[in-house]
Amino acid sequence: MLIRVAVITPEDFAPLITECAEEFTNILYTTYYYGNPMECDQLMEQIQDCDVLLFAGPLPYYFAMRTSGQRKLPAVYIPSDEYTLTLNLGHILLNREEGLKSLSVDIPKLAYLQQAVEEWQLDASGWCVRDYSQIIDGVGTNFDPEALIHFHRENVESGRANLVLTSVDYVHTQLRDAGIPCVNLIVPKKSIREALVKAAHFGQLMISENAQIAVGLAAINPVDGDLGTSTKPDAGIMLQQMLLELGKETDASIQQLGLDQFIIYGTRGSIEQMTGDFTHMPAMGNMEQLFNVTISMGFGFGMTAKEAEANARIGLFHARKQPESSSAFLVTNEKEVIGPLDVNPRAFHLKSDNRDILHVAEQTGLSVATITKLTSFINLRRDNRFTATDLAEYLQFSRRSAERMLKKLMDKGFVETVGEEQPYQQGRPRAVYRINF
Structure with a gap:
């Protein structure tokens, strides 16, 4: 299996990496040079057709992660330890x-x-x-x-x-x-070789993941009441044509399940291509304006077609919970839900073996999925202080629903109030909360 590695390095350090990389017959590498490591986020835009990123040190890795993290590419760096x-x-x-x-x-x-x-x-x-x-x-x-x-x-x-x-x-x-x-700083060849071995390992995992079975479901939803008898077939025909074009581009198969629902069969790699590495839902043209409809899409990965389809149905369920606009959700074989697919998709797990999360769910009566959403919310913010409005916006709940959730957590000591904020001169101040688990 040939692993395509993009090497991000200063030009004068490249020969040493090349010398070590030539010892690995399963690595095909392309080199990208930088002068200042703080410019590596711009360099990432040039990188094409690779399985894994290898950085010359922790600095270029750090500054490039804003871009490579979005592309879902595995990345390693040569340590300065x-x-x-x-x-x-x-x-x-x-x-x-x-x-x-x-x-x-x-x-x-x-x-x-x-x-x-x-x-x-x-x-x-x-x-x-x-x-x-x-x-x-x-x-x-x-x-x-x-x-x-x-x-x-x-x-x-x-x-x-x-x-x-x-x-x-x-x-x-x-x-x-x-x-x-x-x-x-002189970088020992041992560290370079170990980083190359790690990159090759991650690349193999990436290729294996990309070959994983994937299923997608696409459905048409009326915006206001039932669709008219003439509009529904037209919307279905147009959606089918768009999906068939998408299938040609990504080597996926499209089948019609009914007048307003379609199923997509492909690989994880084809769905990543279809969604731009999970950063947007596939383009649906101007169907919303033409037919007064929204499109809901669910994608699922699995080790079998049955598992992938079951996960796709979970994704479709979450997409349909947003009736005001077209949206897409993805569910991995590890039951991680990602979506709605846009530039900053949220992620949470439907299941967990984390004892702390299971304990909180058991004590409060909230679902594991809800608790993992809450922990993802805190990790994303890098600040364990928030208001009910902040949480409601992230979870796409009403503020009242977020307050009810917080009350359950507070009753069991998992959340406490740590202050108030008053964003406007008039009106009641908002409580500021902190999570204790």
Whole structure:
């Protein structure tokens, strides 16, 4: 099985990755170069026809994830970890006359350097160190390449350091050109090979997933009352023509189940292509305006056609719960519901083996699906404080329904009020809640 890998790297680091990649006969790689890692989100727009992304380090991975995350592509990066730092400290000790007494260092995570220093049993009390841990842990110091350049330059010019060790290619280039004694982090071949093995493994999983059986269901819904006898056949004919064209483009089979419902047979890869990696429902032209209808679509994946069709019916059920507009939902073989399919689709699980979620569901009488929606809501916000209105908008509930849900959770101690907000000068203030599970 040939795995197509897109390698995102600085140009001067590419030969080392190429040398290691040539050892793997099952990898076909294409290289994309960047100068500043903060520009990698733009570079992602150029990448086509690949199974997995391989980044030269955690920085390009971090800045590209906004785009690659939407495309649902698996991605790995070559780490700048304690093993890498241990190798680099040894290299400086043996090859640089400045030695290790006065270093100015930038690293993704401080703990990596602490472990390397412990391995070498070094005295690092005179070192100037700055990390950018947010890219690894999601919290901590932000990454600012210009601030790092200023940090290192000031340390060397003031005499606090006589050598810079940087983990950022862009910073190394700028300091080197300015005549600052600087060493770029050496990446061991072992780390590159391990990242390539991981990329190949993820690529194989991706290809296997894309071959998974997929079923789609499309149905016509009247907007106002029943469709007229002449309108319904016309809408059905037009929908069938659109689906047949879509089937030709994605190698999927289309069959008519009734006057207003169709079934689509394909693979996971064909549905991903049809929905733009789950970012939009297939285009239905101007059927809504022509026939005063909406289109509901449900897609399902499974190990068998029966399982995929059952999941598609669940997706169609959720799509039909939004009668005011056309929508599509997708249900995976792991019972994850994704939708409505748009630029920012929501996701929740219909089942869970998470004991905390099961405990909350059992204590409150709420469904597992509802509790997983709630946890997805908090994870998406990265802020465990919200109002009933915030929750209602996310869940597409009425505010009253969201308040009833919150009351059940509060009665069992899973939610508490932590304050109030008053977005308008008049009217009652809104309670601000926090989840405790």
